[in-house]
Amino acid sequence: MYFDTNMASTAASRKPPVIPALLLLASAGTYAYLEYGAWQGYDLGLGNDYDWKIESVSDIGIDYRQVHPLKHYNVTSYRHQWMNAAILQAGVVFAVAQIYLLWSSRHRATQQTALLRTLRLLLAVTYAGGMVLFACVHGGPRERHWEIVGWHWTGLAMAGLAGNLSLVLISIMALSEIEKDGLHRLVSSTLGGFGLYCFYRFNTLGEWDYLTQLGLWQRGTLYPVLVWNVATAIFTIGAQFDGDEVEDKEGKRA
Structure with a gap:
């Protein structure tokens, strides 16, 4: 019985890099923790309960007391910095990964993949830039008065389009063994398509009122990338153990 070191080396080289997967998993977990914490610090006034389908991420990130544009009473996000930090780190970590x-x-x-690789890089950087813009320029009445609120919505558009298009592109062009997996491709394309659909719905809501589900469609635009982070981490970590099994089976012979 002997152990083939060449096969072991080949099997190890097929394992997807675990560092970006861990970064993505940590980013998604951090986002969930920070947004949930920000919810707890969002004062709707008048004893109203928080409704995530109506209250948007944009409102939670505003760093001053405002009159709610749809419900017409004072609201304050006391943990606005939590929400903005969640958005910033999600954009940067995705691009780094x-x-x-x-x-x-x-x-x-x-030469055949050069264009797609360049496009994937540009989409990742655009997503990060959009998330930074979305977090740093708020979408409240003060920004509307200053006539800069358009940059907030531009940031959302950059993040929503580039992030979800990245997922679709990943399902087309794989950079690792994990991304070549048929199930991973299906997950990536489904999440990307869902995110693009939510972005479309958010931009076709018509005239807003106090029952408009801004939060539902805005979160539907942003969350698919975070879910993809978790899915990719699970696939990647699982592949580390699968590789060991393949190595044991192929590298040992009686």
């Missing part, structure tokens, strides 16, 4: 994957797979780059 994508850049890491592109760099670590550079030896497999070909």
Whole structure:
């Protein structure tokens, strides 16, 4: 019985890089924790309960007391910095993870894949830029008065389109063994398509009133990337153990 070191080396090289997966998982968990904490610090006034389908991420991130534009009473987000930090880190970490994957797979780059790799990089950077803009320029009455609120919605558009298009592109062009998996491709394309649909719905809500589900469709635009982070981490961590099983079976012979 002997152990084939060449096969072991090959099996190990097929394992997807775990560092970006851990970054993505930590980012999604951090986002969930920070947004939930921000909800707890959102004072709707008049004893009203928080409704995540109506109250938007934009409102939670506003750093001053405002008269609710749809319900017409004072609201204050006392933990606005939590929400904005969640958005910022999600954008930056996603871009860093994508850049890491592109760099670590550079030896497999070909002339045929150069355009798609460049597009994937641009989408990741655009997503990060959109999230930064979305978090740093708020969508409240003060910004409307200053006539800069358009930058807030531009940031949402950049993040919503680039982030979800990234998921669709990932289902087309794989950078790792995990992304070549049929189930992972299905998850990526489904999440990306759902996010784009939610972005469309958010932008076709018509005239807003106090029952308009801004939060539902805005979160539906942003959450697919976070869910993809978790799914990719699960696939990647699972592959580390699958690789060991393949190595044991192929590297040992009687």
